[in-house]
Amino acid sequence: MPDRRAGAKAGLTRERVLDAALDYVDAHGLPALSMRKLGAQLGVEAMSLYRHVPNKDALLDGLVDRVMETAFTGLGAPSGDDWPAWLRAFAHGLRSALIAHPGVLPLAATRPVNSPDALRMSEGWLAAMRTAGLPLGRALDMVNVLATFTIGHTLAEVGQTPGHEGSEPDLDQHAAELDPAEFPNLLEVIATRAGLDFDSRFTQAVDILIAGYAALPRP
Amino acid sequence: MPDRRAGAKAGLTRERVLDAALDYVDAHGLPALSMRKLGAQLGVEAMSLYRHVPNKDALLDGLVDRVMETAFTGLGAPSGDDWPAWLRAFAHGLRSALIAHPGVLPLAATRPVNSPDALRMSEGWLAAMRTAGLPLGRALDMVNVLATFTIGHTLAEVGQTPGHEGSEPDLDQHAAELDPAEFPNLLEVIATRAGLDFDSRFTQAVDILIAGYAALPRP
DNA sequence: ACGACGATGCTTACACCGTAAGCATGATCT
DNA sequence: AGATCATGCTTACGGTGTAAGCATCGTCGT
Structure with missing residues (x-):
């Protein structure tokens, strides 16, 4: 702690806090993230963070928003009849963003995103798909x-316990202990x-x- | 704490510990589960639990195993050509089990299950589907x-923050704040x-x- | 120019967490 | 009967999220 005098600014911002938190989670894993450590990363005491974030839960929500944002900016809305291609891009883009920040993935899986931006994007997608002739519910x-x-x-895919770096797809580790007589198929999978x-x-x-939905009759 | 003399048994067991933990999580949500509270639930000090479970992480793994077990016991293996029906039962059974224990769901989503029982079941499924003519990788x-x-x-579906009881599917709560001019489609969804x-x-x-996979050519 | 003020960051404190280490007791076995 | 073991308890440590209050700064109205 560089002994900053009270009142001196450290340039903290909700943006900078979220950035640092995302970096920290990417580097050390979600379970390692604590307000004190995040503060340290920013050269600041833990309690200082609470000026820019109401509590840790909100910070985590912010992380999810951040990742979702990166997933969908640049992805426009489906136009005309190309909604199948758009849906494909949607899914693959989301996957890329999640893989890029594996530490945030358990959060994204657990917390509903209801930020205004997210709602606005959903609205845009739905609107576009409707004009392409799809029923609202189907879209x-x-x-x-x-x-x-x-x-x-x-x-x-990311699997493993959150903060851990296991590289192997979780099955290989058990390969040695598997009785070849009892688990021929699993061993063949591994091989x-x-x-x-x-x-x-x-x-x-x-x-x-996507093909399945495209083949559905339009009520 | 009923002042049990040291050495007196409380009838603790890994089974009973897991049962109590599952009950507790179902009742109070995952974030509320702590070793001390779980001990209290069993009339025992927190440290006593460590005689039957190596640590909290292992306990959580045990919870996931428990739920998966209930999901798949009774579900046999696919026989003959009915693998589509079996897959349907597999998915719906899994969903039911997960919904029955929503607190465990984030754990099930995060931790790979590699218990011997789970591997044995997977092996059986794969074997059965192969004899039905499916390639191993496809199965x-x-x-x-x-x-x-x-x-x-x-x-x-379960959504909401883990320990919370929000009943409304997370969208309704925001309905009031939505500008009808900006979010016509989302509002129609809600309505x-x-x-x-x-x-x-x-x-x-x-x-x-399932239909999509069934329609795939068999290489 | 100056005083009031709001924003920022720090300090202290509290209750709670997971769990390592060691002890006391009862049950079980020789 | 004596030794051994499993069980549960006690104590303790370092870590957590965060409530409350304080010191200091930049800014602004006068």
């Missing part, structure tokens, strides 16, 4: 199903990597979903 | 995609409940996924 279904699937799939390619599995499932 | 894809989608969708029926949305998406 909402598609977006929600793709979002929840993406979150669920990415959770499994051939069949069904362990998250990328193509995700792409395929997303395409199936 | 694994389907199970994983359905599982991750179910978890993601149920997370959104008509179009696309807010989690049950039928889930069923539909699961059916789309």
